[in-house]
Amino acid sequence: MSKRQKLHIYFILVTIFLSILIGYRIYLSIYEKDYQSLNAVNIETIETKLIGQTTFSFAVVGNIDNSMRIFSDRIVPLMQDENVDFLISVGNAVFDGAEGKYRLLHRGLTKLDIPYILVPGNNEVADFGSNNFYQHFGPYFYSYHLDNAYFIFLDSTGITSWKWQLHWLNQELETAKNYPYRFVFLGHSLLPQEKVASENSSKYTVDAKTSKTLQQLFSQYEVTSVFSTGYHTNSQQSVGGVRYVVSSGGGGLLLDNEQPYQFVKVMVNPQGFSCTNITAPNRFSPIREKVETLKLYLHSLFYMSIFNILVIIGIFTLFSLLFYSKVLKQQHLYRDFNIDEEASFGTPLRIAMFTNNYLPFIGGVPLSIDRLHKGLLARGNTVLIFAPSYLQNWDDPSDGSVYRCPVLFYTKRGEFPAVNIFNREIGKVFRKFKADIIHVHHPFMLGWTALLYAKRAKLPVVMTYHTRLERYTQYLFGPGMMVKNFLIHLMIKHFANRCDAIIAPSSSTEEYLRNLGVSAIIETIPTGINIEAYGQWTAEQIEQTRAAYVRPGENLLISVSRIAEEKNLDFLVVALEKLKATSSKKFTCILIGDGPERKRLEAKVKAMGMQDTILFLGKLAPSEVVRCYLAADLFVFASTSETQGMVLLEAMAGGCPVVAIRSSGVYDVVHDGVNGFKVPESTNIWAETVKKILEDAELLSEMSGNSREFAKQYSVESITERVLALYRRVILLNASKRSES
Known part of the structure; x- marks a missing residue:
């Protein structure tokens, strides 16, 4: 197998791989149910479910970190056993703010049979995730209430200024005084976190000045409890008559052997409320714990981003293959002057021609082909023309040098037949002919069929560019003229660059093809004239x-x-x-x-x-x-x-x-x-x-x-000699390239 063939196979495989990945992403975006303003939807569900009730319970969990397996296997069963009415995540529910992470979280949370509310934490807004949070879950700060409890949610991520939130918070707390229980939720703790170095405190705690202001407000309005998350720790303490609860361990990494996976269950009734840590039993041994922690870390770091990683690797590989193909192509920028192009001048050639129109249709292309055909035969070559059948009667040469291809349909006037290019008989006739070279006269229909045959038989292809196709776009269905012209030029360039040589009938045509970006050999060879016909x-x-x-x-x-x-x-x-x-x-x-x-x-x-x-x-x-x-x-x-x-x-x-x-x-x-x-x-x-x-x-x-x-x-004679010289040159160059490969 040649280098080019291997390169082509690799290119196809990488393209298929990328298509599957991108197709899967498109599939998700189309068929996966979209979700918007989930917090509002779930709050309405909670209010409807608990209307008229003064006794209820809810779970507060932090740092799920997209660890949906741990969350589903170890936390959800506990919530079901405790029969909580709804769940509040106080931050870092996702590993980062990428769309894929939000979708993974959504899939896991939808498996719950209870409504849930998500508070924004650092992870929710990381990697430009703030827009994703706003779209999928709703505003960064808001409130709602039940019959005997008022719930206030704050944004501690920095997306919303504290100055604006504090103004709003005073009004909310004033309203909340009419409810027996007042709960506040935010993604950062107001109190210092154990084992957190001072340089990392901003990741887990609110800055000291804002924290002091908030604590004074909460004490002033006798807030029942403030819930937040932090550095994989769980704690409860009272300051100024307010209970501050830090909940962690909903998933993610457990860096402290003494901290299990857990959540806080809050029980509310007319007699009071309670906060209880509910922990997952049967913690692993220290060694097993380290292994599980490492697996979770690798899962978060690699598996969660595997789509993006694979796409990047695929694109990089694709561009590398394209670059390498250009390098290989550089090997043939100059003609191989070791090849004696005149060595085979006396040897007759077998030429297969493919054309989408031919006699009896009278036009420039059929007449040009007919003259070249006769000129080649006169010099002892063998020619087989693959042309469409016509409705008109026409006597083809008795030597069998014209094969009429089956037609699917004819245009209104019957002038332009559409050949059935999928007919197997065409291929059988071509293979039986055993051509040395293929000459195509159109960059579409039978032209593409000829390229396919040439590739299979490893034969060189010459194309004559007869017609300015962009001047015929009025006959095509589809978008506007400019778009159709662009597509025509693109098709011509793509087809021509798959040929070994192009015959341009004039220098202006050669200039057009060069400007178009055609890199194949281009020879200016006009159509010959039968001078002898003028003497009859x-x-x-x-x-x-x-x-x-x-x-x-x-x-x-x-x-x-x-x-x-x-x-x-x-x-x-x-x-x-x-x-x-x-x-x-x-x-x-x-x-x-x-x-x-x-x-x-x-x-x-x-x-x-x-x-x-x-x-x-x-x-x-x-x-x-x-x-x-x-x-x-x-x-x-x-x-x-x-x-x-x-x-x-x-x-x-x-x-x-x-x-x-x-x-x-x-x-x-x-x-x-x-x-x-x-x-x-x-x-x-x-x-x-x-x-x-x-x-x-x-x-x-x-x-x-x-x-x-x-x-x-x-004259036909001189033009035919020039075409034969090009044929022989292309055949020798094609043989040289195959031997180098």
């Missing part, structure tokens, strides 16, 4: 064609394209109308081609009164199109969606200079004043340029000769 018509036949459309002394203009929105034919029609209004030369323009816009354009031309000047000839056989080129004086073109504009070269081969709008595919072949003119997308400038040529017979004749000479360098 006699002068008499050509004159007959010309005479069918214009009288002697008049000019014949020609345009060949699919009659569709992206071909910009509305511009051409309007520009021809302006030309007719301004030029002294009479002319006729024939439009060859068909498409969805034909009927609309014909109606538009008729409404403009141009039906005798602009003639729609529909589809013609390629040989008849050549005859029309030879008969015409000038080729006019308005499309801005071409990668090459193959029809421009075909027209030049027939002696037609070209007037076209400046765009990709035009710059490479039209040289101003030599074989035509490229103009801005302005109907006025376009009409003036055509007028200038038609009214200057000497200029028209000179450019006509230049056009013929220019087109000769694009």
